[in-house]
Amino acid sequence: xSGVVIEVEDLRKAYGPVQAVDRISFxxxxxxxxxxxxxxxxxxxxxxxxxxxxxxxxxxxIRVLGIDPHRDPYRLRPLVGMQLQQSEVPDLLRVHEVIGxxxxxxxxxxxxxxxxxxxxxxxxxxxxxxxLSGGEKQRLFIALALVSDPKVVFLDELTTGLDxxxxxxxxxxxxxxREDGRTIVLSTHFMEEAERLCDRxxxxxxxxxxxxxxxxxxxxxxxxxxxxVVEVAxxxxxxxxxxALQALPEVAGVEHRGxxxxxTGRERTLALRAVALLAEQHVPVVDVRTEQPTLDDIFVALTxxxxxxxxxxxxGVSEHGERSRGVAx
Ligand SMILES: Nc1ncnc2c1ncn2[C@@H]1O[C@H](COP(=O)(O)OP(=O)(O)OP(=O)(O)O)[C@@H](O)[C@H]1O
Numbered sequence: 001x002s003g004v005v006i007e008v009e010d011l012r013k014a015y016g017p018v019q020a021v022d023r024i025s026f027x028x029x030x031x032x033x034x035x036x037x038x039x040x041x042x043x044x045x046x047x048x049x050x051x052x053x054x055x056x057x058x059x060x061x062i063r064v065l066g067i068d069p070h071r072d073p074y075r076l077r078p079l080v081g082m083q084l085q086q087s088e089v090p091d092l093l094r095v096h097e098v099i100g101x102x103x104x105x106x107x108x109x110x111x112x113x114x115x116x117x118x119x120x121x122x123x124x125x126x127x128x129x130x131x132l133s134g135g136e137k138q139r140l141f142i143a144l145a146l147v148s149d150p151k152v153v154f155l156d157e158l159t160t161g162l163d164x165x166x167x168x169x170x171x172x173x174x175x176x177x178r179e180d181g182r183t184i185v186l187s188t189h190f191m192e193e194a195e196r197l198c199d200r201x202x203x204x205x206x207x208x209x210x211x212x213x214x215x216x217x218x219x220x221x222x223x224x225x226x227x228x229v230v231e232v233a234x235x236x237x238x239x240x241x242x243x244a245l246q247a248l249p250e251v252a253g254v255e256h257r258g259x260x261x262x263x264t265g266r267e268r269t270l271a272l273r274a275v276a277l278l279a280e281q282h283v284p285v286v287d288v289r290t291e292q293p294t295l296d297d298i299f300v301a302l303t304x305x306x307x308x309x310x311x312x313x314x315x316g317v318s319e320h321g322e323r324s325r326g327v328a329x
Contacts, residue, residue, distance in 0.1 A: 011060035020046040022207035036187040037194040038204035044187035081145030081153040091130025106148040135166030155186040191295035223293030225266040233284035241281040
């Protein structure tokens with residue numbers, strides 16, 4: 001199979017008039033962390049669930065480990081791990097009971113206690129699911145996805161609703177899955193998550209992949225290059241310096257905003273050359289900082305609009321709301 005674990009060609013799925021997935025093609029290599037990033041309703045879950053065999057596509061071919069998930073679901077099932085959504089595990093069950101129930105679904109499963117130790121939940125073995133914190137629940141869901149010791153793990157919005165600390169812990173868990181030699185496919189609303197975690201990212205918008213590459217290459221290709229922001233003294237006359245900067249081969253553009261000069265370009269030497277030139281021109285510089293483009297910038301560059309994350313924003317607000325109520329009360 002030459003290291004390709006997942007191959008998807010021309011996937012399409014509509015719900016009535018809504019074309020949720022519109023001609024999506026991609027492949028995932030063995031040992032890769034592959035991410036789908038996009039706003040609510042972009043089609044991430046539909047794509048992942050078609051690949052898992054949980055939803056039937058209207059069109060397209062899918063192979064996971066060489067298996068068609070719709071023709072041969074029982075052969076595929078033990079080879080892939082799927083993270084469940086919160087609501088799918090009864091709150092009253094205890095952690096070890098949930099692991100037991102899931103283990104019974106597979107002909108071969110890993111030791112439940114070893115699995116709980118692996119995700120740092122051994123001390124919560126007898127806790128009821130409803131008593132777990134958000135981060136603990138997500139670790140339980142990772143454990144459940146690993147019950148059959150799968151080669152491929154799907155994680156859909158694993159960190160939505162978690163605080164930054166728990167989110168970072170989750171990232172480490174996902175990295176450890178890759179260190180085991182597994183292949184991971186995840187979806188996220190969070191550009192930072194995709195940037196930090198994924199080897200390659202498919203940016204999805206309105207049912208289509210609008211870009212697919214490593215985060216670094218996407219940033220390099222669509223990020224608009226480097227930005228140097230130079231704060232100058234209020235009394236400085238910068239008109240001559242602006243012209244001189246524009247003449248530098250490294251410089252693509254110069255914008256004068258209040259007391260700041262924003263210098264853009266692609267070369268690594270941009271900052272050094274620009275600062276040296278300002279010194280030569282005796283421009284009094286107060287502060288210099290460089291700004292790197294992010295995947296958020298890429299989304300804007302590709303779609304012409306910012307990535308609105310209504311669900312995650314709404315959850316963020318309610319999280320803060322709960323926290324501030326907790327502090328107040
Ligand atoms: N079972 C369904 N029935 C009807 N429409 C659906 C169904 N599932 C998804 N959709 C619609 O298909 C589109 C894609 O939804 P999908 O859940 O795949 O996107 P997503 O990128 O995962 O979004 P989110 O981040 O909100 O989960 C949306 O317009 C959604 O409303």
